[in-house]
Amino acid sequence: MFSYCTDPSQLEGLTWLSCYLTTGKHAGLYVSVFTVLLLLAVTAPTALVFGFAGASAARSRIAPLRWLGKSYTAIVRGVPDIAFFLFFVIALDQGFEWLRHQVKCPDWTDPIRQGNDFVVCDAAKLPLSTAPQWIHESYAFVLAVLTFAIVFGAFAANVLYGGMRAVPRAQLETAEAYGMTPRQTFWRILVPQMWIYALPGLSNLWMVLIKATPLLFLLGIEDIVYWARELGGTKNAKFTDYPHGDWRIWYFLFLLVFYLAFTRVSEIVLERLTVRLSRGQATAAGEKLRKEVQA
Amino acid sequence: MKKLILGTAALALTAGMAFADTVRMGTEGAYAPWNFVNDAGEIDGFERELGDELCKRAGLTCEWVKNDWDSIIPNLVSGNYDTIIAGMSITDERDEVIDFTQPYTPPDPSAYVALSADVDLEGGVVTAQANTIQAAFIAEKGWTLVEFATPEETVAAVRNGEADAVLADKSFLDTVVGDGLVMLERMEAIGGGVGMGLRESDGELRGKFDAAIQSMKDDGSLNELIAKWEVSSQW
Structure with missing residues (x-):
């Protein structure tokens, strides 16, 4: 990185550290921080969509839709996250490849399952084995987002379902009295008011999601915990210009600070969101806000 | 004719792609x-x-x-x-x-690394990376085995006293000896x-x-x- 970094063994103190912290390997750590943040930024809204769809389905008047919504939350919430991550992602990936295989290689005669092997034609590989590594990594990332969204969507569905049921019945009755259709009642009265009841549960989920990101490594994505372990491990002078002992404790300390800071920021944001959503609500917090405005 | 040339070119291209595995x-x-x-x-x-x-x-x-x-x-x-x-x-x-x-x-013998040369392997705790021939070997011997997911962690376990010795490929252990860690005389001929x-x-x-x-x-x-x-x- 810096011109003086050519022979780190001659350097000391901060100069050495500035070289050490800017190696290509450390860039991996910094990139992974963004990977984690990006994952959260994409997964949270996606999971919310899954949750909203699940909750809406679960309270639908159409029976098969209701069964679908209820079994989604029941099954996904019941399976341990790790089992889900290990099994589901491989199954999902193979499912995609199987579908592509059926479309792209109809003439293929060999069996797809050969003993332990899962063999599809080259054109059906996802991504193609000729694709550059970054496409493979993006694909793995998309699979990760999808898996996280399905898992956390199931929990969110239950939270939102509860939120929908917590909206005072009088509100919906009034809407009906005004002649609103069930659809209008749902979108104009129920949905805007349910968030305040769902927020405590959703904020819990968000916190759990932040802490669940190290599961990424199970999906073959190099997250910050992987890099912290890799960078912190003992480094022999034979294989690196920056030999050091077991420094994992310092890297994990960095992770601790990172996660604590991140959850603290989340708490502050969620706090503000609660105040904002309480406005005009028939809850104790909403009542308090009304009094403050009057005073 | 133009179509034919184009067709051949396309064929050549796709064939080329198939070869560039x-x-x-x-x-x-x-x-x-x-x-x-x-x-x-x-x-x-x-x-x-x-x-x-x-x-x-x-x-x-x-x-x-x-x-x-x-x-x-x-x-x-x-x-x-x-x-x-x-x-x-x-x-x-x-x-x-x-x-x-x-x-x-x-096939090369596997070696042990411990904090001291006179460690008791049979009665002590031996560590190895999970899913390796070394882990299988210790398990077969009936000794107390502690497994870790990465090689790094097995060595760290010996350093902090969680395990008495680590069994791994000699070439890997050669890179970690020194600074308190010694290699035992005893080797195990495992692996093909x-x-x-x-x-x-x-x-x-x-x-x-x-x-x-x-x-x-x-x-x-x-x-x-x-x-x-x-x-x-x-x-």
């Missing part, structure tokens, strides 16, 4: 000197150099992929990469699930040499790599690489 090489990247991540963040080591040379000789384009040791076989079998080149010893147990090329390093792992259905690719390894054995370049990285005894 990319072989994805899966490795762990945490087992110096065999394979590790260097300062630049790239995979480096004996197997990196060996793999690149083998691909050159076999006329293949190779791409390196890092994968956790624990899931390295399942991900090969489900097609996320095409080979395992990660210091994997050829064993009957693994051979049932995947296929191996001929070994590129001869290290080879590349491939899917059982990939006979053609295996043939290519087999031939490339043979040619490197014949012209002595494999021995040179082994000597350079000090991974094992020579052929």
